[in-house]
Amino acid sequence: MTTQRLQALIFDVDGTLADTEELHRQAFNEAFEQDGLDWHWSATLYTELLAISGGQERLRAFRQRVQPGLRALDALALDASIARLHELKTAAYARRVNAGELQLRPGVQALIEAAPAAGLALAIATTTSPVNIAALLRRTLGPDWALRFAVIEDASTAALKKPHPQVYRQTLARLGLPARACLAFEDSANGLAAAGGAGLATVITPTAFTARHDFGGALRVLESLQGLTPERLNAWHAESHNCTAIP
Numbered sequence: 001m002t003t004q005r006l007q008a009l010i011f012d013v014d015g016t017l018a019d020t021e022e023l024h025r026q027a028f029n030e031a032f033e034q035d036g037l038d039w040h041w042s043a044t045l046y047t048e049l050l051a052i053s054g055g056q057e058r059l060r061a062f063r064q065r066v067q068p069g070l071r072a073l074d075a076l077a078l079d080a081s082i083a084r085l086h087e088l089k090t091a092a093y094a095r096r097v098n099a100g101e102l103q104l105r106p107g108v109q110a111l112i113e114a115a116p117a118a119g120l121a122l123a124i125a126t127t128t129s130p131v132n133i134a135a136l137l138r139r140t141l142g143p144d145w146a147l148r149f150a151v152i153e154d155a156s157t158a159a160l161k162k163p164h165p166q167v168y169r170q171t172l173a174r175l176g177l178p179a180r181a182c183l184a185f186e187d188s189a190n191g192l193a194a195a196g197g198a199g200l201a202t203v204i205t206p207t208a209f210t211a212r213h214d215f216g217g218a219l220r221v222l223e224s225l226q227g228l229t230p231e232r233l234n235a236w237h238a239e240s241h242n243c244t245a246i247p
Helices: 021-034 045-047 057-066 072-098 108-114 130-141 164-177 189-197 231-242
Strands: 006-011 121-125 151-153 182-187 203-204
Touching: 006 164, 021 045, 021 057, 021 121, 045 057, 057 072, 072 130, 108 130, 121 164, 151 164, 164 182, 164 189, 182 189, 182 231, 189 203, 203 231
Parallel strands: 006 121, 006 182, 121 151, 182 203
Antiparallel strands: none
8 A cells, every 4th residue: 555645734723723721711701700690610610611612512501501491492592692602702712812811832833834844734623713713823823824724624614513523524625635644633532533533643732621531542642742843743644554544
């Protein structure tokens, strides 16, 4: 079997490019306060809620937990309430990012800058909102950040949240590449499952919120991307084909 050359790197955003989850948690709590709710998501509770992909989905699950008696007749009002809360949270998150409260994780920018010279395309495959992505990457990579990525798939284009592989399948289709030609970068078990479901070998960099997830099947589990080069990724990629059958 001919070895497939590595041609693209596909990145998740939240937790992978930047350790965003604590800022998201703070933004949720700010939204609750603004909306007059007595809710508060502690770090422990938020870690549990991260098993649910998507901010609105977390809000909906939590509201059902604290108000289990909501009737079907309340569905429209519930949808409007969840949407409003999420808008408040998104605005709070953007304000914090624009104030400089987030940086890219170690090694991320260096790898993004080194990849094109090594002939590697870059892509984003996330189910977070495009507003959140833009807030983070405009601040950290500059106003032309989107030009660095050949493909950007997000919550506006992939309706099914991770661990469903839809966002990765769509990214591969738009790249015009097979999974064997790419590596994915994730920080969570849901992300690993999504990438694996699309046939991608995956490098994991956990955060404090995901450190206890099961990362069985990952290509590598690293503390960060610090010092990681395209040359090393090419070696790992070749190794993955020698050891496993990736479609």
